[in-house]
Amino acid sequence: MTTTTPSASGAEQSPKDRFGTARKVADAVLFEGYVLYPYRASAAKNRMRWQFGVLVPPEWDHGSGEYSVQRTECLMEPRRGATLHVELRFLHAQRRSVQQARDDGEFETVERLELPRRVLVPWDEGVEERVPLSVDVAELLDGGAALPFSRAAQTGTESLTDDAGREVGRLLRRRERLDGELRLTAVELPGPYSVVRLTAEVVNTSGWAPEPEGPSDRDAALPHALISTHVMLGLTAGTFVSMTDPPQWAAAAVAECRNEHTWPVLAGDDGRDDVVLSSPIILEDHPHIAPESPGALYDATEIDEILALRTATLTEEEKREARGTDERAAAAVDLAESLPAEVMERLHGAVRGLREVTGEAPEGFGPAPVGTDLPWWDPASDAGFDPDSDHVVVDGVRVAAGSRVELRPGARRTDAQDLFLRGREATVEAVLHDVDGLVHLAVTVDGDPGAQLRRDQGRFLYFQPDEVAPLDGTTPPGEPS
Known part of the structure; x- marks a missing residue:
């Protein structure tokens, strides 16, 4: 040198x-x-x-x-x-x-x-x-x-x-x-x-x-x-x-x-x-x-x-x-x-993620028919969802509440907490659907001393299905394989 x-x-x-x-x-x-x-x-x-x-x-x-x-x-x-x-x-x-x-x-x-x-x-x-x-x-x-x-x-x-x-x-x-x-x-x-x-x-x-x-x-x-x-x-x-x-x-x-x-x-x-x-x-x-x-x-x-x-x-x-x-x-x-x-008013907030959405909206979502008083989102559409029993298929494996997964946060993740969790094992607590039709997995990290507190308060960590890998190819206890 x-x-x-x-x-x-x-x-x-x-x-x-x-x-x-x-x-x-x-x-x-x-x-x-x-x-x-x-x-x-x-x-x-x-x-x-x-x-x-x-x-x-x-x-x-x-x-x-x-x-x-x-x-x-x-x-x-x-x-x-x-x-x-x-x-x-x-x-x-x-x-x-x-x-x-x-x-x-x-x-x-x-x-x-x-x-x-x-x-x-x-x-x-x-x-x-x-x-x-x-x-x-x-x-x-x-x-x-x-x-x-x-x-x-x-x-x-x-x-x-x-x-x-x-x-x-x-x-x-x-x-x-x-x-x-x-x-x-x-x-x-x-x-x-x-x-x-x-x-x-x-x-x-x-x-x-x-x-x-x-x-x-x-x-x-x-x-x-x-x-x-x-x-x-x-x-x-x-x-x-x-x-x-x-x-x-x-x-x-x-x-x-x-x-x-x-x-x-x-x-x-x-x-x-x-x-x-x-x-x-x-x-x-x-x-x-x-x-x-x-x-x-x-x-x-x-x-x-x-x-x-x-x-x-x-x-x-x-x-x-x-x-x-x-x-x-x-x-x-x-x-x-x-x-x-x-200037103070400008500090109140800014929206930077607006994008054009094309295609048909999922059932129960999207604008109300012209001339009706229906809301843009029909709360009755939630009737078909249950976070405790819903599931999603990841790599051919059924993942639902109780499943164990490995966390693999991808390119969307820049938060330090998410990056530090890469490779950690976690338990799925619920499978959630949002109004845009996306699926989110609520998880607690294995070995986290505050996991039970998170369950009591409903304050989970959230990942999308492509950011996890099922462990051992197993299904949740009591679920059909």
């Missing part, structure tokens, strides 16, 4: 342009959970921070439950002369302390400093870092490439003044030294297809170690960690293979790829397959930001409408503390305050 430095190569499209769509999603990944509603440092949920893509120093890795290496493996089909553009992105924690001016001209560190529009408190800010690399695919196949990088320790001071221009305090900021390495290798796989397995590893190589007499907790390691770490990969000529929904010919090779603490998805402009975003948060292929979103709210555990409405209900004192917590928190509060009614 050769050690290299960032370089530009003859690309058909500049890296900036190539990563245009992916970068918008990557920005959301970078600041996912950065500061949570109600945006105050004093809130309990903002005291345990940095949950995604944290690469800690190796000496903190051992036994901490966190890790110092992130590994991405994916398949690509490069054309002759292709160049691979890579951009590693992460946050570098910057520790901020607050000092108040004294009458003798000196400063003392305080836990809280009140200003007219904001209340300042100690806080860890996130500084965005980028490590770009461009390398010919032929060079990767010939031995790989490695790019060591380093960020030096830095300190800074920001003076704080009142409305009269008098200095009332200052903010002290410190960033610790951080070292890492981006490693790339590529292997051409045997077979009739010209496909290459690409491996991209991000490694925290910082030499920090807990002091024998000093603090040895996570809080001490974080200033030396890469946070919200993710990688964008772009080919100048060629395409990547979907790791979520690969073509049949590539399924076996995709299954052999090893991704650790990250997951690669296609993210090219206009649905192109020449860019991959490898994220510590599970995404679907070609993710995008909803056009209705008015701006960054940094807390994607809530939908924008609810978050904006709740932010608008904060008291003036709570808003002052939020504005003093972080510039991004202040921007989120100001955004919620300034949204006009028409």
Whole structure:
């Protein structure tokens, strides 16, 4: 493996342009959970921070439950002369302390400093870092490439003044030294297809170690960690293979790829397959930001409408503390305050899945005859369905309540819970028919300690017949074979 430095190569499209769509999603990944509603440092949920893509120093890795290496493996089909553009992105924690001016001209560190529009408190800010690399695919196949990088320790001071221009305090900021390495290798796989397995590893190589007499907790390691770490990969000529929904010919090779603490998805402009975003948060292929979103709210555990409405209900004192917590928190509060009614209305929801349906509707469904008062759906049509006794035939096997199946969620599934259940065994609790004539299997997962609670509450997991495989070719107890 050769050690290299960032370089530009003859690309058909500049890296900036190539990563245009992916970068918008990557920005959301970078600041996912950065500061949570109600945006105050004093809130309990903002005291345990940095949950995604944290690469800690190796000496903190051992036994901490966190890790110092992130590994991405994916398949690509490069054309002759292709160049691979890579951009590693992460946050570098910057520790901020607050000092108040004294009458003798000196400063003392305080836990809280009140200003007219904001209340300042100690806080860890996130500084965005980028490590770009461009390398010919032929060079990767010939031995790989490695790019060591380093960020030096830095300190800074920001003076704080009142409305009269008098200095009332200052903010002290410190960033610790951080070292890492981006490693790339590529292997051409045997077979009739010209496909290459690409491996991209991000490694925290910082030499920090807990002091024998000093603090040895996570809080001490974080200033030396890469946070919200993710990688964008772009080919100048060629395409990547979907790791979520690969073509049949590539399924076996995709299954052999090893991704650790990250997951690669296609993210090219206009649905192109020449860019991959490898994220510590599970995404679907070609993710995008909803056009209705008015701006960054940094807390994607809530939908924008609810978050904006709740932010608008904060008291003036709570808003002052939020504005003093972080510039991004202040921007989120100001955004919620300034949204006009028409923007709020647009946040209420959008329908994106409308499609034309042709053909005859199943009996009991479809529009009512012209000139009648009948509803579009006749409730009496339900009389012929019974979830407890209905069945469906899967691979020639009768599947009904009580059947045992293996879960095989397919291309429609992008929810993390569904993906994690792939290969698990489950029990069918009911066979359900919806108003569109589709069949759904309500299941409980074998070994789930909450299975009985799900049965009591009727809160099941739902899969379609083509997403399960009958086990042992058996029929439910008491059913005819």
